[in-house]
Amino acid sequence: MKLFTLTVMAGTLLAAVTQAATPNSGHAGHDAHAHHTPMQAETVDHGHSLFHLGADWRTQAGGPFRLEELAGRPTIITMIYGSCTTACPVLVNDARRIDRAVPEAIRDELQVVIVSFDPARDTPERLADYAADYEVDPERWQFLHGDPADIRTLAAMLGVRYRDNGDGTFDHSNVVTLLDAQGRIVERNEGLARPVEPIVEALVKLRGTRQAAGMAAW
């Protein structure tokens, strides 16, 4: 029953997003005008946004959270499990390294999301301890607890594979992903302790392109 309710909610969200994207759909027909001024790309194709997921999460503070709340600002997102002592601390640290490496004006607006794929052990309370260990800004950093099916969906969207080994450990991919303000994947860092530059540069470029086009910051 709970699953059904979630599906209905997801459906409502998707319908809303689809409707919002509709006004641009007739634009292709204008290509015949040689001197046509291109429209700003601001509202085009949100089809590849992670905000379509439509799942309910809980943060380390215990409150409800939905990915759509990330809209309007860029986000660094990665997936871990809390009792992992090998790759996961490196992944969280990689996100923190990126966070520290971006220019301050961008950092103030950057959001970081760490999603656990071990919801049985990583309760919001435990994620709160985990977050405290990393001494990160709780306003900008969210550690998310979710439903197993939603975690699996999000992992698929991010290209993260994981497998519960049944002994408290998981095999998993190591990926840090940059989302733009519309929830689309801009850059992926695969592997551990990778150079931060590709994501930092993508962020700076994203900001610069939009400023040059006279658009809102993100």
Next chain:
Amino acid sequence: MRTLLIILTLVLPPAVAAEDAGIVLIGGGDWELPIVREDTGAPGRVEDFLLDVRQVSNADFLDFVRAKPEWRRDRAPGIFRDARYLSHWPQADALGVGNAAPNRPVTHVSWYAARAYCREMGGRLPTMTEWEYASEKQRDTLSVAPEDYAHELFSWYANPGAGALRPVAEGPAPGLGIHDLHGLVLEWVEDFQLVLGRGDDIDLLTGSCGDTARFLPEFDEAHYATFLRFQSRSNYQPDTTTSTLGFRCAYDPE
């Protein structure tokens, strides 16, 4: 669950309704996947689960798309499906003939769409372990010789028959009462992206020949035939849709 049974009864052509509509309980047990990732030393455990006796048909999926129009091919967000999603239907909300006929297995569906369908039915996709377990139990029940199983699979792989698919659940249900586990279309499972090592460094596509050999506990035809199924799954992305890939749903016992 009741909704599922009602829907199945409504959409099936009268000739195959009633007796074939429904789900079957698969009794659990200690079991390991036939493709060994690594020697864990302890047998895995499969819990009891329920499985659709037949693959989801075009008619079933049309009902779903009508109830959830956000899954129409002209509305589903691009992140959830590639460009060929439901492309074999003549219209976004209408079926046709041949592979688009109501009683043919639905194909050109992404993993996301298959999961959304099963969730709507109060179920989920079977896990890879559950699906393979059901397949092996069905073979055991029917006493299929390993080489017969292998030869049947090889001939199907060589000619998957996507040009003209048969109706779902045609003829009597063998063994456990499950139709078309092999020979009609391949099926999505929840965890199709089998993780074989720490991280993405080793999987079925990037592993060397030595890795491939390591995954096979026995080097007979049957294991190799099964291995090919695992390998094809590894080739999919979650938004992939193809003419030879459909699904059925599983459910947790009440």
